[in-house]
Amino acid sequence: MEALTELRQGALQEIINISFGRASASLAELLKVYVALNVPNVQEIPQSQIIESLEQRIGIDTDITVVQQSFTGDFEGEVLLAIPANAGLRAIKMLGQGRGFAPALPATDLEMEAFLEIGNIVIGACMGQFAELLNTSLSYEVPDILLTKSSITNLRRDESNKDVKALALLIKTDFQMGDEALSGFLFILFGQRWFDMLYLALDKFIEEMT
Amino acid sequence: MIDYPQLVDNLSIGTIVINRALEVVLWNRWMENHSHIPREQILGKVLTEEFPALKQKGIPWKVQTVFRLGNFAFFSQKLHQFLFEFENTKYFRPTLPYMQQSVTLVPLKGSDGTVEYVCISIFDVTDSVLYQQQLIESKRKVEELSKIDELTQINNRRHLMTRLNEELAVHERSGCVLSVILLDVDDFKNVNDLRGHICGDYVLRKLAGILTSQLRQYDILGRYGGEEFGIVVPGGGIDQALVVAERLRSKVEKFTFECDNNKFNITISLGLASTRGNLQATPQELFKMADEFLYRAKASGRNCVVAPDYKDNHISKDSILCSGSRDVLNKTSPISS
Numbered sequence: 001m002e003a004l005t006e007l008r009q010g011a012l013q014e015i016i017n018i019s020f021g022r023a024s025a026s027l028a029e030l031l032k033v034y035v036a037l038n039v040p041n042v043q044e045i046p047q048s049q050i051i052e053s054l055e056q057r058i059g060i061d062t063d064i065t066v067v068q069q070s071f072t073g074d075f076e077g078e079v080l081l082a083i084p085a086n087a088g089l090r091a092i093k094m095l096g097q098g099r100g101f102a103p104a105l106p107a108t109d110l111e112m113e114a115f116l117e118i119g120n121i122v123i124g125a126c127m128g129q130f131a132e133l134l135n136t137s138l139s140y141e142v143p144d145i146l147l148t149k150s151s152i153t154n155l156r157r158d159e160s161n162k163d164v165k166a167l168a169l170l171i172k173t174d175f176q177m178g179d180e181a182l183s184g185f186l187f188i189l190f191g192q193r194w195f196d197m198l199y200l201a202l203d204k205f206i207e208e209m210t
Numbered sequence: 211m212i213d214y215p216q217l218v219d220n221l222s223i224g225t226i227v228i229n230r231a232l233e234v235v236l237w238n239r240w241m242e243n244h245s246h247i248p249r250e251q252i253l254g255k256v257l258t259e260e261f262p263a264l265k266q267k268g269i270p271w272k273v274q275t276v277f278r279l280g281n282f283a284f285f286s287q288k289l290h291q292f293l294f295e296f297e298n299t300k301y302f303r304p305t306l307p308y309m310q311q312s313v314t315l316v317p318l319k320g321s322d323g324t325v326e327y328v329c330i331s332i333f334d335v336t337d338s339v340l341y342q343q344q345l346i347e348s349k350r351k352v353e354e355l356s357k358i359d360e361l362t363q364i365n366n367r368r369h370l371m372t373r374l375n376e377e378l379a380v381h382e383r384s385g386c387v388l389s390v391i392l393l394d395v396d397d398f399k400n401v402n403d404l405r406g407h408i409c410g411d412y413v414l415r416k417l418a419g420i421l422t423s424q425l426r427q428y429d430i431l432g433r434y435g436g437e438e439f440g441i442v443v444p445g446g447g448i449d450q451a452l453v454v455a456e457r458l459r460s461k462v463e464k465f466t467f468e469c470d471n472n473k474f475n476i477t478i479s480l481g482l483a484s485t486r487g488n489l490q491a492t493p494q495e496l497f498k499m500a501d502e503f504l505y506r507a508k509a510s511g512r513n514c515v516v517a518p519d520y521k522d523n524h525i526s527k528d529s530i531l532c533s534g535s536r537d538v539l540n541k542t543s544p545i546s547s
Contacts, residue, residue, distance in 0.1 A: 026279060095271075103268030109289045113268075116286060124281030140282040142312060 004044050004167065004195075008202045012042050015205060016169065019129035027125055033094070035122065037186070038172040045168045050189065051155055053168065058082055058152050058185055065112075066147040066155065067119030071127055073138035074201070075194035079127065080187040081119040081173075085149035087182050091118055094180045116143050122173065122186065134201040167195065224294070224311075224332030227318065230277055232256050232270075235327065244296045244309070267293055276315050276328045285313035287335050294332065310339040359433040361411055362418035367440070370432025374442050374493040377430070381444070382489045389451035389484040391441040392500035393458065396477045396512040398437040409469040413476060420465055424458050440497060448484045448517050455480045455515040463513060479507040482517035487525070 004012075020037040027033045045053050058064065063085035070078050083091070088111035095101035095114050105113055120143050131138045147155055171186040190198055218225055219239040227236035234257055237249040247260070258264050267290055272283040285293050287310050296309040312335045318327040357369035365373065374390065381388045395401070395417065402410040414437060421431055421439060434440040441458075443451045462478050481504025485491045491499075499518070507516040518525040 101268065101271045103271075103290070104266040105289060113286070113289050116284070116289070117272075120283060121275060121279065121281060125279055128279075128281060139316075142284045142286065142314065144286075145288075 004042075004199075007206060008199060009042055011202045011206045011209075012169075012198075015130060015133050015202075016042070016171075019133050020126050020171070022129045023122075023125035026129075027121070033121075033175060036174040037126070038174070042167070042169050047192075050168065051152070054080075054082075054152050054155070054187060060151050060153050063149050063151060064147065065115055065145065065149055066152075067115050067123075067143050068146040069119060069123050069143040070141040071123075071138045072141070073131065074134075074136040075190060075197045077167075077188060077190040077194065079119075079123045079189075080146065081115075081123060081184055082152070082187065083115055083118070083182065083184040087184075088114065090180045090182050091115055094118070094175065094182065112145055112148070116145065118175070118182075119143050122175075126186070127188075134205065136201070167192075167198070222334075224330075224334075226257070226330040226332075227327050228257050228273065228330065229327055232258055232273065234260075236329075241332075245294065261294065263295065264293065269293070272315055273328050276317050277325050280317045280319065280325050282317070283315040285311070285315075287312045287339060298336065304340060306336055306340065309334050310336040362415055362433050364418045364422065364439075365430065365432035367432060367434050370430060370434065370440050370442070371493045373430045373432075374440075374496070377442055377444050378485070378491070378493065378496075381485060385489065386445050387447045387484055387486045387489075389443040389446050389448055389482060390496045390500050391443065391451055391455050391458075391480055391482055392434060392497055392504050393439050393441070393455075393478045393480040394504055394508070395437040396479055396508075398476075401476065405469055405472065405474075412469055413467055416465075416467060417462065417476075417478075420461055421458060424461050425454070429454070434497070440500075447486060448482060448520065451482050451484065452515060452517055455482060455517070459513065459515055477513035479504060479512045480515040481505065481507055482515065484518070486520055 024035040024037055027035050064082045065085050065088075067081045067083070068078060069081075070076070091114035092101075092110055095117060101114070101117065103110065103113060120140075123143070124140060127138055127140075167190040169186075169188040171188070173184045173186050175182040175184070218236070221238065222240060224240045224244065225236065225238040226234060226241060229235055233254055234252050235254075237247075237252050242248055252260060258269060264270075267285065272285070275281060276283050290311075290313075292308050292311040293313045294309075294311065296311075298305040298307065298309055312333045314331045314333075316329045316331065317325040318329055320326040357365060359366040377388055395413065398410070398413075401413055414433075418431070418433070418439070421441070425431055425441065428444055430442040430444070432440050441454070443454055446454070459478055459480060462476065464475075466473050466475060468474075481500045481502065483496045483499035483503065485496065488495075503516040503518060507514050510516065
């Protein structure tokens with residue numbers, strides 16, 4: 001199955017653009033959340049450089065909160081959503097504005113719940129559309145908070161993951177909900193052992209398009 | 211052909227299916243057992259009306275997003291502890307008052323792709339929560355132990371230096387002066403030689419207690435070495451540290467120790483140092499300076515406090531001597547060294 005050829009890279013970018021476009025449309029329509037998802041590039045990066053790559057793109061001086069969610073199905077991977085640490089109140093307001101998000105939790109937990117919820121909704125919508133375009137469906141695991149109000153340098157990679165490479169997509173996200181705006185980063189990682197599966201699906205997509 | 215209803219009933223996972231009106235259409239046996247509500251009684255009922263507390267947990271919001279977006283939704287145990295208030299029923303193993311739950315909401319789609327039902331799965335994660343709590347508790351204990359001196363139950367030297375380092379960083383930023391006191395039991399060798407090591411240990415424990423009782427809550431006391439104790443006096447110049455040191459000296463001098471029915475007194479000598487004129491001083495430099503003045507206190511006949519005297523932020527050659535015979539606040543007088 002070799003590598004992420006230019007053709008596949010183009011197809012992947014296209015799929016991401018279409019599916020994320022649909023995801024933001026459905027989020028806008030259903031929840032009145034406007035999400036601009038900007039996909040600058042798709043690349044293969046060695047496992048050992050994942051954190052480094054995140055550090056470069058997010059910057060090490062800003063404190064962030066990171067929500068992580070794993071997805072499983074025909075292909076598996078993880079999505080990270082990095083949100084500025086000081087965005088907690090904005091996140092709560094965003095979900096709270098007439099949308100009924102008001103669980104009875106202490107302030108800090110409520111902030112985390114809002115982050116988890118935003119992460120879960122955005123990740124679910126994006127990956128759901130992505131899977132649909134590739135004629136498959138995905139299941140999702142419980143989202144988790146990987147990092148709380150801290151620099152990305154404090155994120156630790158799980159050394160037991162033996163994959164040498166990962167396919168990494170970094171997506172800049174800008175949320176707008178009512179008066180509240182929030183910027184973040186979505187980082188999608190596909191493990192190396194799922195490359196074959198993903199490439200097969202991409203080839204099929206390319207075939208159908210041509 | 212697999213009997214799916216039987217399968218769902220035998221899962222050790224709570225399984226509920228609700229429709230758009232939040233009416234229960236499936237309630238598996240696990241749910242019957244833990245809620246004590248038989249399915250005949252709940253099928254067709256609105257879930258949030260049967261369990262009003264679910265509204266507080268934010269169930270309507272999550273169910274609504276699953277129906278509208280077709281996504282998965284979750285209740286994190288870390289944030290919510292549990293969704294349903296199920297009492298624990300275990301007899302032998304340690305447990306928590308309520309079953310800890312991790313909950314997943316999954317969309318069940320019809321043939322046209324729209325979400326018709328939401329399946330709620332409830333996982334009992336009490337055991338892993340307990341293990342996690344035990345782990346955190348053990349970690350806390352180990353950390354605590356690594357900071358405490360076993361004999362005296364006050365900070366050990368390493369932790370005293372760590373705390374001093376932290377305080378120095380804060381003081382450097384704020385420009386405030388900080389002082390340290392180093393004190394040593396006079397003729398402690400005699401206590402050990404004449405009364406035995408058990409009595410020596412008792413003296414150190416008792417002394418740690420006296421010092422603790424005389425310090426303010428934000429002063430930091432630690433065992434520096436054998437019979438040496440270090441004290442960090444945050445936000446205080448030499449004058450303030452002198453008052454503290456003299457109070458300690460006087461209290462110890464007056465205290466009657468009792469060991470094997472023998473009553474006796476001990477005295478302590480104290481040396482002071484401060485960051486005045488050198489806000490970037492390291493913990494080592496400060497205690498080295500305090501040690502020099504402690505040496506002078508010993509040389510001046512013990513049972514006294516010796517502190518540096520500052521002139522224009524520089525330590526003058528003279529030092530201030532205070533002992534029990536003088537009133538510290540009013541009559542501190544420089545002596546020639």
